[in-house]
Amino acid sequence: xxxxxxxRFTEQPLPPxxxxxxxxxxxxxxxxxxFSRTWYYYRSLAWLIPLAVIDLLVIFITTLLHLPLSQxxxxxxxxxxxxxxxxxxxxxxxxxxRQLQFVEKKEAIYLTLALVVGGLLSYGAYQxxxxxxxxxxxxEKVHGSFEFxxxxxxxxxxxxxxxxxxxSSTSERPNTPLSTTSTAALSDEKTNQNINQFLxxxxxxxxxTLILIYxxxxxxxxxxxxxxxxxxxDQRLRELKQAQEARREAELRLSVLVAQVEPHFxxxxxxxxxxxxxxxxxxxxxxVDHLVDYLRATIPKFRSEGSSSQARLQxxxxxxxxxxxxxxxxxPRLNFSIVSEIADAALPPLMLISLVENAIKxxxxxxxxxxxxxxxxxxxxxxKQSFLELSVADDGIGxxxxxxxxxxxxxxxxxxxxxxxxxxASLTLKANxxxxxxxxxxxxxxx
Numbered sequence: 001x002x003x004x005x006x007x008r009f010t011e012q013p014l015p016p017x018x019x020x021x022x023x024x025x026x027x028x029x030x031x032x033x034x035f036s037r038t039w040y041y042y043r044s045l046a047w048l049i050p051l052a053v054i055d056l057l058v059i060f061i062t063t064l065l066h067l068p069l070s071q072x073x074x075x076x077x078x079x080x081x082x083x084x085x086x087x088x089x090x091x092x093x094x095x096x097x098r099q100l101q102f103v104e105k106k107e108a109i110y111l112t113l114a115l116v117v118g119g120l121l122s123y124g125a126y127q128x129x130x131x132x133x134x135x136x137x138x139x140e141k142v143h144g145s146f147e148f149x150x151x152x153x154x155x156x157x158x159x160x161x162x163x164x165x166x167x168s169s170t171s172e173r174p175n176t177p178l179s180t181t182s183t184a185a186l187s188d189e190k191t192n193q194n195i196n197q198f199l200x201x202x203x204x205x206x207x208x209t210l211i212l213i214y215x216x217x218x219x220x221x222x223x224x225x226x227x228x229x230x231x232x233x234d235q236r237l238r239e240l241k242q243a244q245e246a247r248r249e250a251e252l253r254l255s256v257l258v259a260q261v262e263p264h265f266x267x268x269x270x271x272x273x274x275x276x277x278x279x280x281x282x283x284x285x286x287x288v289d290h291l292v293d294y295l296r297a298t299i300p301k302f303r304s305e306g307s308s309s310q311a312r313l314q315x316x317x318x319x320x321x322x323x324x325x326x327x328x329x330x331x332p333r334l335n336f337s338i339v340s341e342i343a344d345a346a347l348p349p350l351m352l353i354s355l356v357e358n359a360i361k362x363x364x365x366x367x368x369x370x371x372x373x374x375x376x377x378x379x380x381x382x383x384k385q386s387f388l389e390l391s392v393a394d395d396g397i398g399x400x401x402x403x404x405x406x407x408x409x410x411x412x413x414x415x416x417x418x419x420x421x422x423x424x425a426s427l428t429l430k431a432n433x434x435x436x437x438x439x440x441x442x443x444x445x446x447x
Contacts, residue, residue, distance in 0.1 A: 011032070011033075011036055011037060011038050012032075012033075013031050013032060014031055014032060014033060014227075014231075015231075015234050017230070017234050018227060018230045018231055018234055019031045025042065025045060025046065026046045027046070028042045028046075029041075029042035029043040029046060033227065033231075034220050034223050034224040034227055035091065035094045035095050035097070035098045035111070035220070035224055036095065036098065037095060037099075039095075040091060040092060040095045043091065044088060047084065047087050047088070048084070051080060051083075051084060055076060055080055058072065058076060059072070073133065074130075074133035074134065074136075077129055077133055078126055078129040078130035078133055079126075081125055081126060081129040082122055082123070082125055082126025082129065082130075083122075083126075083215060085118075085121065085122035085125040085126065086118070086119060086122035086123075086212065086215050086216050087122075087215050087216070089117075089118035089121050089122050089125075090114060090115040090116075090117070090118020090119055090121075090122070090216050090217045091115070091118070091217040091220060092118070093114035093115070093117060093118050094111050094114040094115060094118075094217060094220075094221070096114070097110045097111050097114050098111075108225075111221060111224070112221065115216055115217045115218065115221060118216060118217065119212070119216045122216070246419055268330070269287060269291050269326060269330055272287055272330035272331075273287050273288060273291075273330075283329065283332070286329045287326070287329045287330050289329075290322075290325050290326040290329045291326055293322060293325075293326075294322040294323060294325070294326045311346075311347055311348065311349035311350075312344055312345070312346065312347065313340070313342065313344050313345045313346070313347045313377060313388070313390075314340070314343075314344045316347055316349070316350075316351075316352040316353065317338055317340055317352070317375070317377070319352075319353055320338065320352050320353055320356050320375060321338055323353060323356060323357070324336040324338075324356065324373065327360055327364075331364065331365070331371070333369065333370050333371055334360075334364060334371050334372070334373070335370070335371070335372045335373075336372065336373040336374070336375070337372075337373075337374045337375070338374075338375045339374075339375070339376050339377070340376075340377040340378075341376075341377065341378040341379060342377055342378065342379055342388065342445075342447075343447075344447065345377075345388050345445055345446060345447050346446040346447070347388070347390070347443075348416055348417070348420060348443075351390075351413050351416070351441060352375070352390060352392070352441075354409050354412075354413060355392040355413075355439045355441070356373065356375070356392055357409075358392075358409055358410065358439070359373055359392055359393075359394040359396065359437070359439070360373070360394075362396070362397075362437075363394040363395075363396020363397060363398070363436055363437060364394055364396045366396065366397050367395075367396045367397050371394065371395060371396060372394070372395050373392065373393070373394045374391075374392075374393045374394075375390075375391070375392050375393075376389075376390075376391045376393075377389070377390050377391075379445055380442070385444065386444070386445040387442055387443065387444055387445055388441075388442070388443055388444070388445040388446075389440060389441070389442050390440070390441045390442075391438055391439065391440045391441075392438070392439045393432060393436065393437070393438040393439075394436045394437060394438075395432065395434055395435050395436040396435070396436045396437070397435070397436075398431050398432070398435050398436050398437050410427065410429070410439075413427050413441070414426075414427050417441070417443060420443075421443055421444060424443065424444050425441075425442060425443035425444065426441075426442050426443075427439065427440070427441050427442075428440050428442075
């Protein structure tokens, strides 16, 4: 599928990986994208300023040598105007084509046509300037042509006389072997001259064609496609680097989250053990046993998942079940249920346990009386795409009917979902009618 070329940044300097990094005004155009306005400005300066200096120098030398300008200007002006038009018109039209933002294939065709049209217009400018110069100096040219014709006629007459004398002398010479050898040498020389006359126009034509292509923007057109390819490669490398940096940042945040999750429930659990030792030693022992089981089951997973972008749903459900068993031993009034309609799926690590811990901390612990937490995992279909919906509902004190969370843990989950799935994933919180809060994570289902 062809797309329009993003032209918003064509006036910006090229990245260091693509630019030649020149500070000289003669080559400064190469620091900008080819066929951009800034590139054309510096390219025009690099041509017009030296050309003006050369023209002024020629006029100065002509005046210094007391030569008539009427003989120099008719030759100098058409060449200067024609070559300048060739150098400026075609690339200028190509700049206009770039600003119109055609799709890639059309843009390549129109850029080539712009350079061809520029070459034709420059040839017309040369012919027009040459005609005007001839028209202005027609009298002097006519006078000079008469003199040249007279000189040529005199040379022809003298040459004919020399030829007649030469023929007479040749006829008088006897036919010797030396004359036969000279005839063969002349034949070889004539053959070499014919070869040179055949090859010379071809070589000169190729050289002139290469010069015209270079001046008319053909080299710039090749450089444009080469530069475009390098820019795309540089963009891909930058995107890859940004993705790697984002992944490292996510892993760092995940490691921080692991460090935050573990001490929090450890401190609360140990505090519960301490308070139950004197009054309920049996419950204190049960809490310690559940804590040991939980640490054995989950801490190694936390450590390994802390450096991974994906974990498994069933593993996290098992970790949540061990965590809730521990909390139930510490808070006997707590009950919970875990239901999964999906056998297994990919799920970013520590998201579920963070929501469960958040429900315990902000909903269940402050509540008086029985409490319940329900975890449900199911599959949803939206726009013919499967999604995983993971909800953690509690019947705690809620948050006053509001439907958004602003905690650090919740914001961390939102940022991780955005960095991994973009707009396809979300975290929403809503108040339950019976009290409490339901936190829902929705993300594309990957089995």
